[in-house]
Amino acid sequence: MPDERHILSLLVENKPGVLSRIAGLFSGRGFNIESLCVAETLDAGISRLTLVTKANEAVLEQIFKQLNKLVDIIKVTDFTDVPAVTREMVLIKVSAKPENRAEILRIVDIFRCKVVDVSSEHYTVEVTGDQGKMAAILDLLRPMGIKEIARTGINALSRETKGRNGGR
């Protein structure tokens, strides 16, 4: 059984220790976490946690069941089978030598992203999009000298709005 990438969306109780229960479950059972993204929903008592993992079918079944078994987890959805919007945000600090500045701004324009900080030495660029877009812009900026990046990890919402989640 080959490993496949899955985006899991979890609604969890917004209580202390919940994140370490989830992280501990993954490390203790040897499951893999590629990225993790978490914040409150409209209901301050509930957080949404978006988690990307790589697993084969059998392991994914265990991940699903084990997550559901944690008392503080309210709901787990696998966005692999559900139409969903997925986005990631990256901040890229790229060195901005005078001869490259125009080129960087052109790339920023083409990718419809933003320069959010400017100094004499570098630009910080904010990019939002799917993973393909991230990879493409990073490839283009790399020759100019990327100093640092910070990624949020994937965030996702299902496309169907059956109102099931009560506006969370």
Next chain:
Amino acid sequence: MVAAEGVDTIFGFPGGAVIDLYDELARTDIRHILARHEQGAVHAADGYARVSGKVGVCLVTSGPGATNTVTGIASAYCDSIPLVVFTGQVPSHLIGNDAFQEVDIVGITRPCTKHNYLVSRVEDLAQTVREAFYLARSGRPGPVLVDLPKDVVKAVTTFKETSEKPFIRSYNPTYEPNVKQLKKVVRALVDAKRPMIFAGGGIILSKASADLTKLARRLSIPVTTSLMGLGAFPGTDPLSLGMLGMHGTYRANMSTAHCDLMLGIGVRFDDRVTGKTDTFAAQAKIIHVDIDPTSIRKNVPVWLPVVGDCRVTLEKLNALLDEEDLSEVPARREKWLAQVDEWRRAMRLAYNQKDIIKPQYVVERLHALTHGDAIISTEVGQNQMWAAQYYKFQRPNQFLTSGGLGVMGYGLPAAIGAQVAAPDRLVVDIAGDGSIQMNIQELATAVQYRLPVKVAILNNGYLGMVRQWQELFYDKRYCETCMEHAPDFVKLAEAYGALGLRATRPEEVDGVIQKALAHPGPVMMDFRVEREESVYPMVPAGAPITEMLLV
């Protein structure tokens, strides 16, 4: 508040962080059993829970008191035993400060509790306690830890008693099985030519052994159990195959390999059971009934999964079977049962009692002289396996053992807890000379509370089970498994105020057991047994379970 959960007994050990709680406890009707080590308190609560069917409760102090409970909690977690463990904690304003006797016990026990809590406000205390007991006893049972900062328990609050089940939106165990699945199960059970039932701890936890026995008998299906399932089906029933797995019986393991249908119920297909998983029950379709979905398809492929409570499921299966014509069933099973019987006759559990006491002989004599009716706890190792093989358990909750974690030192405190729960029953800890030394201090607890537990040490002077592996798989290099020095157990018993007895020759065994049984207080029996006796059959770890080493 705790009394409102039906608690009348607490096992514990005091300290600064819980001194206020102890002060209050003295003013209630709750009985407190003072253990001699917090690990002992948790195992005792575990034994108490198994025998009484209630939630076992512990109370210990912060820091070292809390860390000492971890092994006991982990054992109860592996065996799905309902416990609530209250730990003291430093005052809230000091948490995180490396304060005196502070540990993050909630962090430490996160992976070995069903759930745990740090109570930060006294107003939350009542709700938390109710949730803790509800979680511990419902669904797949397990230990729950509640960490109580000193200021929270010192604060005063009003407590409203309520009998309502607490609502936890994210927790809702499935007791009712899917009826469509059950109809398929009935069809498969009736039609199978070579069916068998593999029953485990879940049957005992859900009090389903009568329903299981009824189902097996009316369908003439042989039953094997896991170590944790011993007593779930009467060990002397002609349909009983005994235990399966690494030290399972020849007939149980052979039946597993040849059956065409296996109903696994309340079991988790542990690696001690399956051996090499791709050869386990390779000819069979497996039906798996379990209340915890994570148990299903974790280790073996399952043809028909049923999520539900064992007892509810068996009741429904029996009701569906009432509508079936079962007259053809006995004929359909004839060949299979004959085959099983052939395996039974081909290779029985056996040993040869000559001049030196055989450990198996001691267990068989214990079985005979206690009329098979004692509650047996065990330590871990060979003693545990011989107890499992040679004591024929008739009833659930008659056999207490640390199965999943395999904790040496479990048996004596568990026996104490069992005796507290069942003061009129005979309770015997079948022990090894190594394990008994890990919680021997609890003999003082037994003496103090006049709990007449009997300890039968199968004294081989070795860490026998490890020695056996060294004999078989490490060319007899007995590295650090010889217990060169041991206390004189008879004198030690006397020093604690218990009765000490010793048998060195086979003809002394009965006399010692009879004396122990006649004595009204706790007894420690030192049986000097054959030093290099091994447990057979044995399946080497990771091998197919049909590849048994026989004597």
